[in-house]
Amino acid sequence: MARTWLITGCSRGFGRALADTVLDAGDNLLATARDPAMLEGLGVGKPGRIATAPLDVTDERQAAAAVHAAIDAFGSLDVLVNNAGYGDIGSVEDTPVASFRRQIETNLFGTIIMTKAAVPHMRERRDGHIVQFSSVGGRLGAPGRAAYSAAKWGVEGFSEVLAQEMKLVGVKVSIVEPGGFRTDFAGPSTKIDGGRPEYDGVVGKAARMQAAYHGSQPGDPHRGAAAILKLVAMENPPLRLPLGSDAVVAIALSDQKRLDELERWRPLSISSDFAA
Template sequence: MSKVWFVTGSARGLGRSLTEAVLAAGDKVAAAARNTQQLQSLLKQYPDQLLTVALDVNNQQQINEAVTATIARFGRIDVLVNNAGFGIIGAAEAFTEEQVRSQLETNLYAPIAITRAVLPYMREQRSGRILQISSIGGRVGFAALSIYHAAKFGLSGFAESLAKEVAPLGIFVTSIEPGGFRTDWAGASMTYAQQVEGYETTVDARKAFMESGKFVPVGDPEKAAKAMIELVKAPQQPLHLVLGSEAIGILKQNNTNRDAEIAQWEKVSLSTDHSEAEPFLTSVEGRQYLK
């Protein structure tokens, strides 16, 4: 039986590649985008499989209407893909209040709101797949991307907690964590804070590299789309799926560094336990907490 997908940010980039691949595979898609005119060629090609819905992901009324329209057209939502988002570069102190809010609202609050709108239907179905498109920047932080990382770390954490919460309902959740892919994330979608003195070797260096044209991502969005389609066919889903050799390399190095830091400071960490406390991992509370 064909699946019904709800994909945000479907008009371009990874969302567009995924929408095209899902339709070609014979599934149905509610393609959500701010500008649905960019989806007209697909609508002509797949009139019975595709529903286009206008969606500003920061507008709760539009979220509700888009979900309701999808249920009215297709009767269910089997796969939710929260893909809409954008990047922003700058020193933490240099971002405007509007830039901070816009980043958090689009990359964190919106996926949470859309997930919450879809969950009642998946709960009633006792089935569903949710793919939160986070980033390797949801696991590892770099200079100049502090607000972006704040949103993506939050989204990855939300996905990990939610996965454990909804597993008994037959709903699987995965945080998709790509490295650089050949979309316009570092191009037309990227925004910048005003330059501030003192960050020449960190923030300014990264901004210059991004604007130089020398950043050529290794990831192929069409291959990422194929991987996600295969993922939702699998009997189980991982909590995290890292995409691309760049992301794998970054994560492995970060894990090595983090393990070394834990070992170096473990004595200090353990010294803060109450004198009457049982070691956490062997305690009843610890075993219950980690379930």
């Protein structure tokens, strides 16, 4: 039986690849973008299985309208994928507060807003799957990306709580954590500011690596999309799924360092308890 998906940010990148893969699998799709004209060509040759809607994920009315559009077009909403997002590079000192707000508004609040729009329908049906796009930067501090990491760490915490609640009503929640994929995320859609010399060892290094990395990332967006379809088909999917070999390596190293630090400072940590 065909599933109905709502994917945010389908105009390009991972969202576009996932949209193509969903349609190729024979499922229904409500494809969204801030500018629906950017969805031209999506679903050609697949009539009746795709609908589109304008969507700014930070707009609560548009979020509700998109969910209703999917239900009206296909009868239900089975899978919500919160993919829309972006991340600029710059130091904490040199990133304007307004930029922090914009990135957190899109990456975190956009995810919260879309999730809240879809949950009542899924709760009533006692079925559904919510897939949240986080990032390697949601598991470790991504150099030069303080605003992005702040938002994605928020997505991780929000989604971990959400998963515990949704389990009670039969709705699944998964967090995907991509590493580097060959989309335009590292290209024109990213503002890069190498910053002042004091931070060159971290921020400047990240900026140079980003420029060199674009076009040579190890991740294939269509193979990543295929992995997400497998995830959604699972009876008992994982809460977290890193995507890409670089993501697996980076997260494993970070988690091990965190465990090592926890053990190193265990005596000081537990010294704060009341004396037995």
